[in-house]
Amino acid sequence: MTDTDDIKWMRHALALARGVMNTTTPNPRVGCVIVRDGRILGEGATQPPGGPHAEICALRDAAVRGESVRDATLYVTLEPCSHFGRTPPCVDAVIAAQPARVVIAMGDPNPQVNGQGLARLQAAGISVITGVCTEESLEINAGFVARMSRGTPWVWVKMAASLDGRSALHNGVSQWITGEDARADGHAWRARSCIVLTGMGTLLKDNPRLNVRSVSTTRPPRRAIIDGRFEVPENALLFDSAHVDGVETLIFTAQPDAASSGKAARLAQRNVRVIALPSAVADRVDLPAMMHWLGRHEINEVHVEAGAGLGGALVSAGCVDELLVYLAPVLLGDAAGMLKLPMIEHLDSARRFAFTDVARVGADLRLRARDAARWQALHHAIMSQKA
Amino acid sequence: MTDTDDIKWMRHALALARGVMNTTTPNPRVGCVIVRDGRILGEGATQPPGGPHAEICALRDAAVRGESVRDATLYVTLEPCSHFGRTPPCVDAVIAAQPARVVIAMGDPNPQVNGQGLARLQAAGISVITGVCTEESLEINAGFVARMSRGTPWVWVKMAASLDGRSALHNGVSQWITGEDARADGHAWRARSCIVLTGMGTLLKDNPRLNVRSVSTTRPPRRAIIDGRFEVPENALLFDSAHVDGVETLIFTAQPDAASSGKAARLAQRNVRVIALPSAVADRVDLPAMMHWLGRHEINEVHVEAGAGLGGALVSAGCVDELLVYLAPVLLGDAAGMLKLPMIEHLDSARRFAFTDVARVGADLRLRARDAARWQALHHAIMSQKA
Numbered sequence: 001m002t003d004t005d006d007i008k009w010m011r012h013a014l015a016l017a018r019g020v021m022n023t024t025t026p027n028p029r030v031g032c033v034i035v036r037d038g039r040i041l042g043e044g045a046t047q048p049p050g051g052p053h054a055e056i057c058a059l060r061d062a063a064v065r066g067e068s069v070r071d072a073t074l075y076v077t078l079e080p081c082s083h084f085g086r087t088p089p090c091v092d093a094v095i096a097a098q099p100a101r102v103v104i105a106m107g108d109p110n111p112q113v114n115g116q117g118l119a120r121l122q123a124a125g126i127s128v129i130t131g132v133c134t135e136e137s138l139e140i141n142a143g144f145v146a147r148m149s150r151g152t153p154w155v156w157v158k159m160a161a162s163l164d165g166r167s168a169l170h171n172g173v174s175q176w177i178t179g180e181d182a183r184a185d186g187h188a189w190r191a192r193s194c195i196v197l198t199g200m201g202t203l204l205k206d207n208p209r210l211n212v213r214s215v216s217t218t219r220p221p222r223r224a225i226i227d228g229r230f231e232v233p234e235n236a237l238l239f240d241s242a243h244v245d246g247v248e249t250l251i252f253t254a255q256p257d258a259a260s261s262g263k264a265a266r267l268a269q270r271n272v273r274v275i276a277l278p279s280a281v282a283d284r285v286d287l288p289a290m291m292h293w294l295g296r297h298e299i300n301e302v303h304v305e306a307g308a309g310l311g312g313a314l315v316s317a318g319c320v321d322e323l324l325v326y327l328a329p330v331l332l333g334d335a336a337g338m339l340k341l342p343m344i345e346h347l348d349s350a351r352r353f354a355f356t357d358v359a360r361v362g363a364d365l366r367l368r369a370r371d372a373a374r375w376q377a378l379h380h381a382i383m384s385q386k387a
Numbered sequence: 388m389t390d391t392d393d394i395k396w397m398r399h400a401l402a403l404a405r406g407v408m409n410t411t412t413p414n415p416r417v418g419c420v421i422v423r424d425g426r427i428l429g430e431g432a433t434q435p436p437g438g439p440h441a442e443i444c445a446l447r448d449a450a451v452r453g454e455s456v457r458d459a460t461l462y463v464t465l466e467p468c469s470h471f472g473r474t475p476p477c478v479d480a481v482i483a484a485q486p487a488r489v490v491i492a493m494g495d496p497n498p499q500v501n502g503q504g505l506a507r508l509q510a511a512g513i514s515v516i517t518g519v520c521t522e523e524s525l526e527i528n529a530g531f532v533a534r535m536s537r538g539t540p541w542v543w544v545k546m547a548a549s550l551d552g553r554s555a556l557h558n559g560v561s562q563w564i565t566g567e568d569a570r571a572d573g574h575a576w577r578a579r580s581c582i583v584l585t586g587m588g589t590l591l592k593d594n595p596r597l598n599v600r601s602v603s604t605t606r607p608p609r610r611a612i613i614d615g616r617f618e619v620p621e622n623a624l625l626f627d628s629a630h631v632d633g634v635e636t637l638i639f640t641a642q643p644d645a646a647s648s649g650k651a652a653r654l655a656q657r658n659v660r661v662i663a664l665p666s667a668v669a670d671r672v673d674l675p676a677m678m679h680w681l682g683r684h685e686i687n688e689v690h691v692e693a694g695a696g697l698g699g700a701l702v703s704a705g706c707v708d709e710l711l712v713y714l715a716p717v718l719l720g721d722a723a724g725m726l727k728l729p730m731i732e733h734l735d736s737a738r739r740f741a742f743t744d745v746a747r748v749g750a751d752l753r754l755r756a757r758d759a760a761r762w763q764a765l766h767h768a769i770m771s772q773k774a
Contacts, residue, residue, distance in 0.1 A: 162737065163710065163756060164725045165552010173734060315718065323550065329756040330737040331702065333728025338551045341720025347560060350549065350717040355752055358745050365742055365754070369550060369716040 006075070006103050009035050010133040013075045014105070016045040016054070017140050022191045022217045023048050026298035028078055028108075028144040030054035034062055034099065036072035041065065048219065055080050055090040059097055073101040077137045079108040079130075082116040091117045095124040103129045105137035106382040109148035131383070138378055143194070143300030146321070146374075149381030152291040153194065156322035157304040157311050158186055159338050166332035167308055172205055181362030182326040184214035186305075189324060191217040193303035195250070195294065197224045199310030203236055210305070211241040220245035221303065226290070226310060227251050228283040230258040230274070234266065242271040252290050254279040287317040312340035315351060322370040323353060329363060393462070393490050396422050397520040400462045401492070403432040403441070404527050408579045409604045410435050413685035415465055415495075415531040417441035421449055421486065423459040428452065435606065442467050442477040446484055460488040464524045466495040466517075469504040478504045482511040490516045492524035493769040496535035518770070525765055530581070530687030533708070533761075536768030539678040540581065543709035544691040544698050545573055546725050553719035554695055559592055568749030569713040571601035573692075576711060578604040580690035582637070582681065584611045586697030590623055597692070598628040607632035608690065613677070613697060614638050615670040617645040617661070621653065629658040639677050641666040674704040699727035702738060709757040710740060716750060 016031030024030075024046045032054035033043040042065060044057020052060070055076055062069050080090040080102070094102065102121050107130065108114060121128050138145060143154040160178040161167050168174035176183065190196050191212045198210060203225060210223045223238055230253040242249060249272045251258075256276050258264055264274040275293065279286045294302060304314060314320050325338075344350060353369035360366075403418030411417075411433045419441035420430040429452060431444020439447070442463055449456050467477040467489070481489065489508050494517065495501060508515050525532060530541040547565040548554050555561035563570065577583050578599045585597060590612060597610045610625055617640040629636060636659045638645075643663050645651055651661040662680065666673045681689060691701060701707050712725075731737060740756035747753075 161552065163552075163712065163740065163754070164728070165548065165550075166724075169732065169734065170730050171732060173732075175734075177734065312720075325550065327754075329740040329742045330734075331726060331728055331740075332731065332734075332737050333699070333726070334724075334730040337553075337721075337724075339718060339720070341551070341718055343557050343721040344719065345556065345558060345560075347556065347562075347564065347717075347719075350719050353550065353716040353718075354750065355716045355747065358747070358752060360742065360745070363741065365745060367550070367714075367752070 005038075006129065006132050009033055009073070009075045010077070010103060010105055011136070012043070013077050014133060014136050014140065016043060017077045017137070020045040020047075021140070023219045025049075025194050025219065025300055026144075027053070028141040030076065030078045032058040032074065032076040034058050034069045034072050034074045036069075041067040041069050041072055050086050052087060053081065053090050055094050056087070059093055070098045071100040073103060074099045075103045077105040077133075078141065079104050079106070079113060079115070080117040080121070081108060081110070081113050082120055083110075083112040085112075089117075091120045095121065095126065099126060101127045101129065103132050105132055106130075106134045109145045109381040111148070134379070134382065138382060142321075142378055145378045145381055147295050147298070147300050149378065152295040153299045153302045154321050155291065155302040155304060155314070155319055156189070156324045157306070157314060157320050158189060158324045158326075159311065160186075160326045160328070161338045162328055162330045162332040162335075164331045164333070165338055166335040167338045168336040169332060170335055175206070177330065177332070178326045178328045178364045179362040182328070182364040182366065185361045185366060186326065187212050187214040190221060190303050190305070191215045193221045193301040194299040195222040195224050195302055197226065197302055197304045197306065199226045199306045200228075200232065201307040201309050202305070203232065203238070205307070207237045208305075209241045210238045211245055220247050222247050222250060224250040224252060226285050226287075228254045228279075228285050230255040230261070230263070234263065239267070239270050239272060247271070248273055250275060252277060252285045252293075254281075254283050254285050287314055287319050291319050308337055308340045311338070315339055315341060320371070321374050322368060325367045325369070326361065327365045327367060392425075393516065393519050396420055396460070396462045397464070397490060397492055398523070399430070400464050401520060401523050401527065403430060404464045404524070407432040407434075408527070410606045412436075412581050412606065412687055413531075414440070415528040417463065417465045419445040419461065419463040421445050421456045421459050421461045423456075428454040428456050428459055437473050439474060440468065440477050442481055443474070446480055457485045458487040460490060461486045462490045464492040464520075465528065466491050466493070466500060466502070467504040467508070468495060468497070468500050469507055470497075470499040476504075478507045482508065482513065486513060488514045488516065490519050492520045493517075496532045496768040498535070521766070521769065525769060529708075529765060532765045532768055534682050534685070534687050536765065539682040540686045540689045541708050542678065542689040542691060542701070542706055543576070543711045544693070544701060544707050545576060545711040545713075546698065547573075547713045547715070548725045549715055549717045549719040551718045551720070552725055553722040554725045555723040556719060557722055562593070564717065564719070565713045565715045565751045566749040569715070569751040569753065572748045572753060573713065574599050574601040577608060577690050577692070578602045580608045580688040581686040582609040582611050582689055584613065584689055584691045584693065586613045586693045587615075587619065588694040588696050589692070590619065590625070592694070594624045595692075596628045597625045598632055607634050609634050609637060611637040611639060613672050613674075615641045615666075615672050617642040617648070617650070621650065626654070626657050626659060634658070635660055637662060639664060639672045641670050641672050674701055674706050678706050695724055695727045698725070702726055702728060707758070708761050709755060712754045712756070713748065714752045714754060
């Protein structure tokens with residue numbers, strides 16, 4: 001049973017989750033609100049790793065307000081955890097507080113939870129409702145669900161292009177096709193991601209810092225370079241970003257001895273880690289293997305900001321879940337395309353996505369399109385536990 | 388003075404104008420509603436050429452309802468005409484009906500009206516308000532205003548493209564990149580236009596009928612082909628469309644003797660007119676001269692549905708006011724671009740438009756972008772007459 005009040009309060013909890021978009025990784029972004037008779041008793045959202053989860057924050061908030069949550073309804077955007085992680089299981093605290101009902105947006109795909117939180121609540125005599133605003137909750141935690149369910153992060157490729165689909169002039173000039181607002185919006189996507197990834201083409205052409213600007217964040221994402229031949233210049237600007245934001249830079253390479261080189265040792269002093277992945281093709285990083293490596297290392301979301309070469313290679317390798325395209329209302333004519341992809345002979349062979357949202361950002365448009373089958377797979381991962 | 392009631396009723400009049408989108412050409416689409424004390428006394432919209440204009444329809448509607456419009460407010464989306472055209476001046480009928488107020492969305496750019504309708508109303512002691520919902524009214528009549536103010540039609544280029552800006556595969560395959568809904572929407576744009584224009588590349592490749600389907604309309608647009616060398620095959624499918632919808636097909640060519648040829652005489656039997664325009668470049672139709680020809684022949688709106696070659700040539704010749712792009716959420720990779728345009732060296736040289744509206748059409752997006760300076764020029768043409 002889902003009534004309009006349940007949806008209203010779950011949306012409130014979702015808004016709380018969106019408020020911690022940039023800070024919970026590798027944990028999911030979760031919001032929680034506890035309500036009785038249309039009145040908020042307590043609310044909260046997941047704190048940075050090691051800190052309390054959303055349910056605990058909401059329960060503590062209610063305590064601070066002097067409210068008992070007994071017989072109240074607790075709305076939470078993700079199934080309460082039932083395992084000891086960095087913190088004790090939330091489900092115990094929820095049960096102890098004795099709410100009458102718990103309303104959950106989506107199941108936790110974490111194999112250590114996976115319906116057990118829900119079962120524990122029901123066993124304690126609490127009425128449990130699931131599937132309220134599931135799609136919206138999944139939007140917030142696609143990366144966490146992807147990592148838990150398939151072992152790899154949710155990957156989007158950010159691009160800026162002209163209305164005629166060009167990303168750079170023939171002479172390489174690409175700064176800036178889109179306006180300041182679009183670039184700032186792009187930084188918000190960097191900020192929410194776990195890692196910002198680029199290739200050697202962009203590194204050598206633009207010498208990017210790959211840090212978050214235009215948006216203030218307390219948890220800067222890591223950086224990664226795909227550098228098959230391990231030829232990154234040691235004076236690349238992005239290595240300086242670590243001095244500013246303190247986060248690690250990863251270099252993925254196909255050179256087996258790269259990690260033990262003197263260059264790697266020098267870079268290690270600057271918080272740079274070199275990862276040599278076995279590769280079937282000389283000098284080419286195995287992109288799916290890299291995504292699995294990232295998944296194993298608790299990376300939920302990858303923000304790719306690369307040229308047409310690496311972008312196309314990631315699409316071709318099946319590593320892209322979503323396209324994030326900033327479209328400027330200009331025509332660039334005979335210039336470089338957005339993604340280097342092979343020729344196809346039939347329209348049926350085209351790689352198909354589904355538009356999800358369109359927004360105006362300054363004079364530009366932001367289009368999001370994602371792989372519909374993969375999105376369905378995420379849905380499947382969170383819906384396998386039914387109340 | 389503009390109050391919210393004025394805006395509300397003008398929007399009602401605009402909706403009436405939108406109801407005659409496909410049938411008034413070469414006259415503007417105009418709506419009119421007469422109101423007293425919040426009650427509609429009469430309403431109407433411009434009838435097909437030779438029939439009554441919106442004001443007359445609304446006055447007659449009031450008469451049929453047995454309502455006097457004396458002291459009422461008359462809302463009309465375009466300044467009432469003050470000249471004898473196919474019908475007598477509307478302004479006389481309005482004055483005779485003695486409304487207290489006339490509220491006008493925009494001035495008539497027709498040099499035969501151009502503020503005189505407004506002046507006549509004021510001279511008759513009627514209170515006149517202008518500039519209510521001007522932008523919305525201009526949206527409906529951009530073509531009429533363009534023709535009246537600059538002598539050429541308002542021209543949009545309709546394109547279907549993939550998210551990576553490709554309009555056809557390397558082997559020419561382009562049917563269909565977008566879905567059925569987008570194609571039907573494209574037919575609605577054909578239906579509102581005065582003429583549907585294509586080039587020989589598209590004609591030879593797709594052999595299009597260039598008529599309106601998916602949308603029912605009582606006033607089918609004409610068709611035009613740009614055929615510099617006058618080499619169109621006489622069995623092209625679009626020549627059969629005249630049997631179905633009865634409208635003329637124009638062929639613009641650069642061959643001086645084309646119009647007097649036997650081929651032209653044979654085509655004339657099938658409602659085809661050959662227009663040879665003088666050209667500085669052999670075999671190339673002078674595109675700006677063609678637009679002036681169309682303007683002189685009462686064409687308000689041109690719907691271009693062509694390949695990247697002609698589309699690019701029109702943009703380069705400064706003949707394009709608006710882009711109408713249907714974007715499919717697919718990646719086509721190494722394939723043909725949307726518009727053949729020359730290389731540029733600096734981003735500042737890019738042809739810049741402004742996004743106006745974005746709509747989801749089935750699985751696709753429809754993006755509209757127009758030349759902001761030209762739009763401003765239209766505004767100037769209708770705002771020169773101040774109340």
